[in-house]
């Protein structure tokens with residue numbers, strides 16, 4: 290048992306950081322939660338509910354619940370728009386904080402959080418006209434200076450694969466080629482699935498799996514684990530909204546693990562067409578449609594098909610600050626570029642997708658374990 294006072298810094302306010310912070314606070318441990326952007330929640334706070342006739346276990350609502358827990362917990366002190374810029378190991382750690390670079394502010398000068406639990410909900414640039422009620426100036430956000438803590442949990446998350454690196458799919462050229470994250474945004478903003486070019490309901494939809502993952506040419510050999518489930522759930526949502534929609538999923542392998550997922554997979558196979566091939570390229574056709582060329586495994590010759598919308602199932606890549614965090618906190622990086630596990634007696638812990646791909650449920654479970662390991666390091670519950 291050591292003599293730690295029981296204050297932990299959690300870096301990153303996605304579901305991993307929120308969970309670790311919340312679990313630590315349950316044991317009366319004070320938490321300094323540092324989030325680089327202006328809002329807590331990370332990537333998954335913006336996800337929509339995928340329930341159709343039943344809950345599809347997408348995990349989105351658990352992120353909302355955890356955010357509500359954290360913003361109402363006095364033991365958790367939140368630093369928005371803040372980054373770690375240095376760390377000195379003393380008895381515990383002295384961590385230097387700095388304001389993160391001002392985010393890209395929306396054209397009208399207003400940034401909006403995804404959840405009504407985001408506090409503030411609106412952040413505005415100076416001089417923005419018609420600031421919404423309760424909006425906070427971006428200049429007032431951000432912490433600076435040194436904070437002493439006894440342990441550090443790193444939960445800086447992932448970066449979605451950049452679809453422009455797969456140039457033949459024309460993501461930057463054709464409006465109706467979108468990513469899985471774009472699809473989340475479209476459904477959230479419109480309340481239904483519409484295609485970007487004209488706001489019409491797409492009738493023929495293609496999903497392309499393993500975009501950026503399991504790709505030898507890119508050197509990304511890992512499976513991102515989440516893109517098969519999210520694509521199939523989204524396909525289920527589209528089919529439920531329009532039973533006439535024709536949905537095809539182009540894949541090489543299917544990640545079909547988990548407790549509930551195999552059952553859902555068997556059911557969705559009756560509703561959508563699975564084609565085992567990697568599409569080669571995509572071209573525009575008249576009427577905003579797209580031609581997708583592929584080499585079907587059993588046909589041996591190239592074929593092409595028309596679609597109204599193509600969704601690229603982009604995978605989970607190492608977070609963009611991984612190198613910086615690795616250097617400041619002295620955390621090794623594994624062969625895939627994610628943060629590696631750190632020996633438990635170092636006082637530094639890695640949680641969530643900063644350490645490799647995972648779903649919301651897996652991230653919550655893993656971050657809970659990290660909180661437990663951190664408490665053990667601190668010498669038990671306070």
Ligand SMILES: Cc1cc2nc3c(=O)[nH]c(=O)nc-3n(C[C@H](O)[C@H](O)[C@H](O)COP(=O)(O)OP(=O)(O)OC[C@H]3O[C@@H](n4cnc5c(N)ncnc54)[C@H](O)[C@@H]3O)c2cc1C
Nearest residue numbers: 301303304305325331332446447469470641642647648649
């Ligand atoms: C297209 C797509 C769809 C998905 N759909 C699903 C789904 O339906 N169900 C599911 O279970 N999973 C889904 N996932 C996976 C899900 O997004 C992750 O499991 C989850 O977001 C991981 O949470 P995290 O906290 O580890 O990382 P993130 O969500 O990436 O959060 C990391 C946080 O850390 C902050 N941060 C980064 N760097 C720093 C820094 N230097 N200092 C301070 N803060 C920093 C970021 O701003 C962010 O807030 C999907 C993934 C993708 C790509």
Ligand code: SF4
Nearest residue numbers: 338340344345348350
């Ligand atoms: S887990 Fe997903 S599908 Fe189920 S209720 Fe929550 S948000 Fe909806």
Ligand code: SF4
Nearest residue numbers: 499502512513516517
């Ligand atoms: S989860 Fe599916 S789409 Fe994603 S990398 Fe793994 S096999 Fe490919």
